[in-house]
Amino acid sequence: MIVEVIVDVAAYxxxxxxxxxxxxxxxxxxxxxxxxxxxxxxxxxxxxxxxxKRETEVDRSKLKEVQSIIDVEPVITEELxxxxxxxxxxxxxxxxxxxxxxxxxxxxxxxxxxxxxxDPTQLEKExxxxxxxxxxxxxEAFEKSGMLKMMKKHLIEGSLELENVIKQQARVKTxxxxxxxxxxxxxxxxxxxxxxxxxxxxxxxxxxxAQEKTSFTMQELIQAANVSNATVNTLIxxxxxxxxxxxxxxxxxxxxxxxxDNHVQLTVEQETALSHITKAxxxxxxxxxxxxGITGSGKTEIYLHAIEKSIAEGKQAIMLVxxxxxxxxxxxxxxxxxxxxxxxxxxxxxxxxxxxxxxKIWRGEVMVVVGARSAVFAPFKNLGVIILDEEHESSYKxxxxxxxxxxxxxxxxxxxxxxxxxxxSATPSLESYARASKGVYTLLSLSMRAxxxxxxxxxxVDMRAELxxxxxxxxxxxLADAIREKLEMKEQIVLFLNKRGFSSFVLCRDCGTVVECxxxxxxxxxxxxxERLKCHYxxxxxxxxxxxxxxxSEHIRFFGTGTQKVEEEITKLFPYARVLRMDVDTTRTKGxxxxxxxxxxxxxxxxxxxxxxxxxxxxFPNITLVGxxxxxxxxxxxxxxxxxxxxxxxxxxxxxxxxxxxxGVVYIQTYTPEHYAIEYSKDQLYEPFYHNxxxxxxxxxxxxxxxxTLVQVTHENVLLAAExxxxxxxxxxxxxxxxxxxxxxxxSAISKIQNRYRYQCLIKYKKEPLLIEKLQQLIKIYRTEWIxxxxxLTVDLDPSTIL
Ligand code: ADP
Ligand code: ZN
Ligand code: ZN
Numbered sequence: 028m029i030v031e032v033i034v035d036v037a038a039y040x041x042x043x044x045x046x047x048x049x050x051x052x053x054x055x056x057x058x059x060x061x062x063x064x065x066x067x068x069x070x071x072x073x074x075x076x077x078x079x080k081r082e083t084e085v086d087r088s089k090l091k092e093v094q095s096i097i098d099v100e101p102v103i104t105e106e107l108x109x110x111x112x113x114x115x116x117x118x119x120x121x122x123x124x125x126x127x128x129x130x131x132x133x134x135x136x137x138x139x140x141x142x143x144x145x146d147p148t149q150l151e152k153e154x155x156x157x158x159x160x161x162x163x164x165x166x167e168a169f170e171k172s173g174m175l176k177m178m179k180k181h182l183i184e185g186s187l188e189l190e191n192v193i194k195q196q197a198r199v200k201t202x203x204x205x206x207x208x209x210x211x212x213x214x215x216x217x218x219x220x221x222x223x224x225x226x227x228x229x230x231x232x233x234x235x236x237a238q239e240k241t242s243f244t245m246q247e248l249i250q251a252a253n254v255s256n257a258t259v260n261t262l263i264x265x266x267x268x269x270x271x272x273x274x275x276x277x278x279x280x281x282x283x284x285x286x287x288d289n290h291v292q293l294t295v296e297q298e299t300a301l302s303h304i305t306k307a308x309x310x311x312x313x314x315x316x317x318x319x320g321i322t323g324s325g326k327t328e329i330y331l332h333a334i335e336k337s338i339a340e341g342k343q344a345i346m347l348v349x350x351x352x353x354x355x356x357x358x359x360x361x362x363x364x365x366x367x368x369x370x371x372x373x374x375x376x377x378x379x380x381x382x383x384x385x386x387k388i389w390r391g392e393v394m395v396v397v398g399a400r401s402a403v404f405a406p407f408k409n410l411g412v413i414i415l416d417e418e419h420e421s422s423y424k425x426x427x428x429x430x431x432x433x434x435x436x437x438x439x440x441x442x443x444x445x446x447x448x449x450x451x452s453a454t455p456s457l458e459s460y461a462r463a464s465k466g467v468y469t470l471l472s473l474s475m476r477a478x479x480x481x482x483x484x485x486x487x488v489d490m491r492a493e494l495x496x497x498x499x500x501x502x503x504x505x506l507a508d509a510i511r512e513k514l515e516m517k518e519q520i521v522l523f524l525n526k527r528g529f530s531s532f533v534l535c536r537d538c539g540t541v542v543e544c545x546x547x548x549x550x551x552x553x554x555x556x557x558e559r560l561k562c563h564y565x566x567x568x569x570x571x572x573x574x575x576x577x578x579x580s581e582h583i584r585f586f587g588t589g590t591q592k593v594e595e596e597i598t599k600l601f602p603y604a605r606v607l608r609m610d611v612d613t614t615r616t617k618g619x620x621x622x623x624x625x626x627x628x629x630x631x632x633x634x635x636x637x638x639x640x641x642x643x644x645x646x647f648p649n650i651t652l653v654g655x656x657x658x659x660x661x662x663x664x665x666x667x668x669x670x671x672x673x674x675x676x677x678x679x680x681x682x683x684x685x686x687x688x689x690x691g692v693v694y695i696q697t698y699t700p701e702h703y704a705i706e707y708s709k710d711q712l713y714e715p716f717y718h719n720x721x722x723x724x725x726x727x728x729x730x731x732x733x734x735x736t737l738v739q740v741t742h743e744n745v746l747l748a749a750e751x752x753x754x755x756x757x758x759x760x761x762x763x764x765x766x767x768x769x770x771x772x773x774x775s776a777i778s779k780i781q782n783r784y785r786y787q788c789l790i791k792y793k794k795e796p797l798l799i800e801k802l803q804q805l806i807k808i809y810r811t812e813w814i815x816x817x818x819x820l821t822v823d824l825d826p827s828t829i830l
Contacts, residue, residue: 028054030093031078033122034067042121045074046083047093055176057093060101060108064094073097075126077108095170099140099182099189102130102389104406106443113439119802119822120429128429129404133382140166141190142178149186151177162271163190205259205268206242207235214267227258232267242271291477293332297325300471304333307447308340308411315438317418317463318451320473321482321711322682326416326451327357328477331364333412333449338368338394342411342446347433349420350374350399356624356646361397370405372398375617400425403433403440410444413437418450418459419675421668421827430823434459453682453711454675457724460717461731483653483684483691485709489700501596506654506694514604514633518651518689522597522636523680524590525660533560535575536582542572546782555591556612565781590636593656597634609637642679648687655680658697658705666776666828667729670704674716677708728768728791736790736798737826738805739775741783741819749774751818752786755805759790762801767792776830783819789829 031044047065049057057063061076071094083090103111103126111125118125127135143163147155157172158164166189169178181187208214218232234252235241243251248259262268293301300318307314320326334344348357350373358371370384370393387393388405396405400423403413415423415434423433434450441448450459450468463470476482488503498504513520532550533542541550544562551560551569558571575583585592590610597606607623614620620640627635628647635641661673677695685691697705707716725732738755742748752772760769771788778785792798802822809820 028057029080029083029090030057030063030076031080032063032065032074032093033077033126034065034074035072035123035127036067042115042123044077044122046085046090048087048090050092052170052173052175053093053096056096056099056179058101059105060103061099062097062102064097066091066094075103075123077122099166099179102134102406104408106408106440107404107406109443110404110436110439114429114431114436116799117435118429118431118824119799119806124429125431128401128425128431129406131378131381131385133378133385142166142169142182143188143190144186145188146186149184150181153177154181154187202244202272204242204244204271205248205263206271208267208269211236217265217267227254228261230254231258231262235268291328293328294325294475294477296473296475297329297477300473301329301332303469303471304329304412304447304449305336308333308336311445313438313441313445313447315441315448315450315468316471317455317459317468318449318471318473319455319460319463319713320451320453321476321713322453322678323476323478323480323686324453324473325477326453326473327360330414330416330449330451331360333414333447334365334395337411337446338365340411342394342409343405343407344395344411345402345405345407345413345437345440346395346397347402347413347415347423347437348397348399349417349422358397361395365395368394370396370398372396372402372405374399375620400433403436410440410446412446412449413441414449414451416451418452419454419456419671421672424825424827426827428821430825432825454678454713457671457717457720458731461721478687480685480687481690482711483681483693485681485693485695487700487705487709488694488696490696490698500600501593501656502600502654503694503696506696507600509652509692509694510601510604510634510654513652514601516651517633519627519630519632519647519649520634520652520654521641521645521650521680521683522593522634522654522656523641524593524636524638525655525657525676533571533583533585535578535580536584537580538575538578540575540577540583542576542583547777547780553585553589554612555589590638593636597636601634604634605632606634606636607632609635609640611638614640639676641683642676645683646686648689650684650686651689651691653680653684653691653693655693655695655697658695659699662699662702662704666830667724667727668828670702670720670723673702674704674708674720677705678711678713681708681711733768733791733793734795735826735829736792736802737787737823737829738790739785739787739821739823740772741780741785742817743783744817745784747816747818748784748786751813751816751820752788754813755809755820756788758805758808759788759801762804763790763792763797764795767795767798787829 028049029046030049032047033044057076057079059076059079063074063076064071065074107129111122111129114120114125115122141163144150144158154174154177157168157174169175178187182189214232214236218229221229231248231252231254245256245259248254249256259268263270304316318326318329330346334346337344346361361369370387372381372384376384388396388407391408396402415437418434425431437448459468462468486505488505490503493503510520533553534540542560543550544565544567546565546567547562551562553571554561559568560571561568571585572583574581590608594606594608597604607627609620609623613623626632630649655677658673658677661676662669681693684693695705695708699705703716703719707719724730729735738759740748740752740755742751749772756769756772763769768791769788770791772786775785775787806820806822809818813820
């Protein structure tokens, strides 16, 4: 028997499976989608079996043997094997990268397998002998004794069980349980044999016999039965109690789901939108819906209904949300509706917790996954709907290889499963809305808020005028007045700081020098704690300098607006206000995000001050005022999506106010009030914004009118970086069709990261049938030649930013 294996050697220039011979004792274990260890060169590497066959073109005497099998059952389904092939081509990655990204991190590490007896009556004598007095054996014991085939048979029928023990981080969590043996006559016999002195043993046995359940923790026995550790151990020695490890899932949230979720009566608009989705589900049509609904219009309610229908038909559902909106509030809503049928996956979980959630999906124990980007690979076998909330969010695009977009993967899977995809947003990406306008996606609209609350009143404040009238504070007069008023009324306020990593920097007032990272072309960010400067790209840290590194002036100080600075100013202006701050500094520890929100929700603070993190998902009835301190920061980035991102952000933030009974009001402070991205966000006027932005995109030849591919070249030496970028650009210009525009090479907007200089070239095209093939050729040149010179070349076929 021969298997094709995709090996984990990503630097190898050839990306294809290699053939290996399966030794006889492993023949019954190999399956497509399982991982194996194989020799490669003089190393032992991991790989995935992607095919099993009888014949091979390769000279048999040259073939090497599979060394061992890592997974007794496949970890990649047949569907995901197909998907990985597609991703490899679509994102120009190695197949091994596509396969790895589908697995939880815990499975990327090595793990140990144990085999445990569940039902000894079904086992052959040889197996029982192998176990001897033990209940658990390492997998290798079966391998050595040549009993793998028998073992697998029992795993499938359920008399043996496989336990994965992850080395280091992610062990399967177990609790020790003490179980009363089934044979009651034996127990009573032992009870009668006890001597008079054995009072405690007698008490414990009698207590055990009187209980309804038969399995207990040590703590339960000691407390409830009022006996000691020693007594329990005596009963174990007498084989009255059996000590066992019971596998448990880590409890990932401490919320209680006691409160009932009340089903709402859908509005007419919601009903209409849902009916289209339901129809697609009934007819098993893989329609992609774009659900465009203003903030608070009840999109989530529609998702819940579509998932409910899916479950009712025995099908599973994937619910994707951007990482930052995976708030406890959001997951809670799903847990309330679907209880134990939900797995939740986000970056806040430990490796072990993620592994537990993944196993629930893999074993078919849950029907829904709510998660960030990578949850799109959930190994469900029968999907009924896939949903992406806030579909415009750039976090759906992976910025590292494999550079996939969750939206594309979702649509691919929907074709495979014949189920609909719902892309939901108040501010759809231009690409999606353009596709919906052309009928590629089906547009569903919600134009009113579900509870018929008015949209908040949005006021745009011109900060230039404030400055002219002598107000140098970061709070305009109208916003300061509004804050004062709301504080008096005991209503809650959200203040939003539109922050890019480098918005608080240290500047010399004499010569204008901004302190930058030595290794990256980016100014260092000032952190109040410990008076330190940090680089958000490479992690470099240093103390704030006492004098200017250029002119030695002492007039060097912190500038710009960090959240800490704003907090100080709030304290000065409104000394009685209770402020909660939410940013990277205050949310570093696990669960801190939830704690801050809970505090705010419980009314323990008047003002919640934060960055991008608070723009989404917040839904508190008492928030009636939202203030955006600086709308412009995202507007002036050298990126063709700058206006789109600003519009989306302003709309999202405004949507936090007045979501319930009380009316909301919003103040947006800006130095460019006349910009259409700001003007249209005032009344959430998506369509006018869309048309205006489309004109700009057409004029400057950007998506969705043109496709854009970004080729980036980096090197430690600036000259070599420029040289190879030119080689790549020239090669593309020579090899692509003349209708494609190859622009560059240019230095990237961030010209250096981690001591590597960055150059880039942009390919803009409407139709380029040669693109994939030519890029593959370029990558091959790079992998066989340039890589040896220390060059790194990356290709992104759908960059979410071009910085
Ligand atoms: P979106 O996801 O579009 O922002 P949500 O689904 O979160 O909107 O709905 C906003 C609020 O309106 C929520 O508090 C939700 O419970 C409520 N809601 C949604 N649909 C209805 C409805 N049909 N009737 C009453 N309240 C609703
Ligand atoms: Zn200076
Ligand atoms: Zn740096």
